Amino acid sequence: MEMHDQIAIGVDVGGSHIVSAAVNLKELRILPGTTFSVKVDNKATKEVVLETWGTAINKTMAHIPDKENVNIGFAIPGPFDYGRGVALYEGENDKYTNMYGVSVPKELTRYLDSENVNFRFLNDATSFGVGVATQGGAKQYPKIIVVTLGTGFGSAFVKDGIPQVNHTEVPKNGCLWDKPFKQGIGDDYFSTRWCIKRYYELSSEKVKGVKEIAQANNDHSQTVFKEFGVNMAEFMIPFLQKFRPELVVLGGNISHASQFFLPSLKSGVLGAGLDIRFEVSLLMEEAAILGSAQLFDAYFWDQVKNDLPNV
Known part of the structure; x- marks a missing residue:
């Protein structure tokens, strides 16, 4: 197994900013110099939101060896369809209201500097919990x-x-x-x-x-x-x-x-x-990033993939 197979990008989507970092999955640590935080206006149009998310991820992507095949795990708040990667935010949540029904895997790719990207999603609190448990x-x-x-x-x-x-x-x-x-x-x-x-x-x-x-x-x-x-x-x-x-x-x-x-x-x-x-x-954001990147650890994914909540 080559070194780059062990790297996944973890992304923590918050209400006011998004943080992205590359994680070494073998050692469960964030690679130095790959953490980028970008402010997000969560009331903006979906295009602006996706472009902002892309900005953070692209900065991290520029610092990893293999850009041909990029694995990105998202720690993202509900309501969200975690299996399919579709946002279900509506008015009453008061966040990301223009993202309702948006398929992140389909639509975010346009804003990323790589053609071959795999996405997986986990609730933000769950990601945080998983990250905390490993540290x-x-x-x-x-x-x-x-x-x-x-x-x-x-x-x-x-x-x-x-x-x-x-x-x-x-x-x-x-x-x-x-x-x-x-x-x-x-x-x-x-x-x-x-x-x-x-x-x-x-x-x-x-x-x-x-x-x-x-x-x-x-x-x-x-x-x-x-x-x-x-x-x-x-x-x-x-x-x-x-x-x-x-x-x-x-x-x-x-x-x-x-x-x-x-x-x-x-x-x-x-x-x-x-x-x-x-x-x-x-730990704060670091924990959520470590947790979401683990979605690309084969054993971890095998344990959680059939258990992703649709809420």
């Missing part, structure tokens, strides 16, 4: 749950490096965001908008994001984070009891404020008699 301390744990807390509430249940999607130990689709909680669903409570809304209810102050709440560091902000942790423990306990992970890894923007909510989250989980480690991931 650092998480490698020692066979079963981990990775949760991303930000604009939305993402999750991945990972066993021996493979995301569990349709499995008796995990919730439907391996997702937590859409599962019922209190007056709504998980996503209503474990996202930026809940923190902003709750802080406003308590303080009558409008803030833009969680960072401002953390910086305020007053009675109101402490109440918000304490409630966030208490709620999260209550929500997570049934899933933790079923899957029995050794480790829960937190990522996403809200995880930067973890010192404020982790104590109440941990004590709630401990109170339910569960002994689980919690860690905050410092």
